[in-house]
Amino acid sequence: MTPRGLSAADIRRRNRSGILRLIHRHGAMARNDLAGTLGLTRASVTILSGELLDEGLLEEAGSSGPGGKAGRRKIYLRIRPEAGILIGAGVEPDRLQVLATDLAGRVLGVRDIPSREFAGTGPAEILNPGKRRGTAASGRPGEAAAASGGPSAGADPGVRLAGAVLAIAAELLGLPSPAAAGVVGAGLGVTGRVDPGTGTCLREPRIWNRPVSLADPLADALGVPVSVDNNVRALALAELLLTETRRDPPPGLLFVKYGPGVGGAWTAGGPPWAGAQNRAGEIGHTLVEAEGPVCPMCGRRGCLESLVSLGALRARFGRGDRGSRAGIEALLDRLAREAPGEYSLLAARFARALGNAIQLLDPSRIALYGLPFRGEDLLARIASQVESTGRPCEIRRSGLDPSLPALGGIALALDRFLEAGGEHSGTKLGTSAGR
Incomplete structure (x- = not known):
């Protein structure tokens, strides 16, 4: 029997999320320890961890023992950092920073551009002044936008920002489609008053003169789940997820x-x-x-x-x-x-x-x-x-590097990925801050 209102798929996703969050917080853990902490049977944890191992999200990380009643050795499981790439973006009145990391938060690439460029210039011109990119051969989400230089300079502000993030992410990863490069999620922290439930910047007069929808255009451009929040709330989440604070x-x-x-x-x-x-x-x-x-x-x-x-x-x-x-x-x-x-x-x-x-x-x-x-x-x-x-x-x-404000976006993306039990698609997702 499942709790009222939750399907078997919901329960499975919640339990996968619990396993990933525990391992992310404490480091490598054995199946018995995961089962005891989560209140699940060892058989359930064995099945779910087996899925995560088969998908490449977890890997074995040594053993100890013998342990347990049967005298078995404990085999420890950890999250495999290379299993996915996260894209984080930070929008401030004077700049946009785009950052790529692995699932352990290790920096793979970072680039800053002045805000005047993403606010009023097409992303192709940002990266390659006077050049126009060729046409994409694939129909994957975001590839056509990246190949054509992204949305036009005259587009909606959220679409224009999404195009700039896409162009920089494609440059950092060396592929036109973030999804094809193994990106599993993206997050955006922006100054001003932000509604995390809708992914909308409600007020930031230093950048825009009206409310701007950010989550939907960015998810459309990147082809991966996107979470958006105020930059300081996003950085506070990064303090909890990406520094030693996460352990205690x-x-x-x-x-x-x-x-x-x-x-x-x-x-x-x-x-x-x-x-x-x-x-x-x-x-x-x-x-x-x-x-x-x-x-x-x-x-x-x-x-x-x-x-x-x-x-x-x-x-x-x-x-x-x-x-x-x-x-x-x-x-x-x-x-x-x-x-x-x-x-x-x-x-x-x-x-x-x-x-x-x-x-x-x-x-x-x-x-x-x-x-x-x-x-x-x-x-x-x-x-x-x-x-x-x-x-x-x-x-x-703070344990965060103050030169990398886009770590807030990385934390938003990681939090959503963990909450989804490591499952991802091109679906537009709001930030989990509203949970």
Whole structure:
């Protein structure tokens, strides 16, 4: 008998997903251990793991023993990294990053282009100025678009972005069709307010002047399942899936991204929570100083972002280096040397916002992400000031590489792949953040 509302196929997929998620989280595991943890019979796990072995998703990884009542040796199973390729994309006001990894998160290729190019130029011209690609010989999903240079420059913004991602992915993989190259899923993290259920960017005035559907055009272009979410929620998911945090995830995690603005995401024993209006965890727009400057994004006076963002620092202390990421590091270094009082004030403002979040959410850990936290000084100052408020909370640097924002897209794709039990097709799928 199956639980009400679930077919035998649903149960099979759920159990396959449980096996893959456990092995992804803990590393190689034996069938007996999988059965005990999942509450399944060893016979069921043997059948399902046999399917996964036959499909090439799992491989044997050594043995130990003898073990068990029959004195059998334990044979350990692990996910085979080469069993699939994931495509992650990160959209920010100034750039698009496209990243390809294997199932273990190892980087196979990455490329950045300025946002003005994907926002207003056809993808063929992005990669090969003055050249036009030939016609595809195959009818696989996405091949015709890749071979012709993708959707035209005058197309819908979501279609144009999808064409740019397709063109870059094809270049990274050396094949016109991502599906033919072994891609099993793709994910897109985008700044602004995003509805993960529909894969739509609802508001990002720095890039588009209206809501833009992103998941459907990208799934059509790539021919693989696609998940879309806000970039900071996607990165928080990456913290849970792609770093050592996955082995012992905290019961409550507040993920904070700094640079060029300030963003946040909140998770409590599951995927990052989007909230009723898809704005949960936005610590950057919480009030820090009532008489502070007006924020150009939220319109409120004295939010954290209005005081510590790259734009705010440039307005008060000079432009620094060109480029939003190098610029904020350069400005903070200069501030620490030339205006230590202002530097301490910046840390205090951060600590005030984090203290308020701790009081409200009671997280067990805060992960700070971004180039400004590569060094120890700013992180240590913030942690010390939060500790002095009497609100205990572990504050640590994120385990993610801040130069690879598209890892958020990789995490979205991996999460969907694991949730589907390793099964994939060209079906358009929403992010699992809404589970």
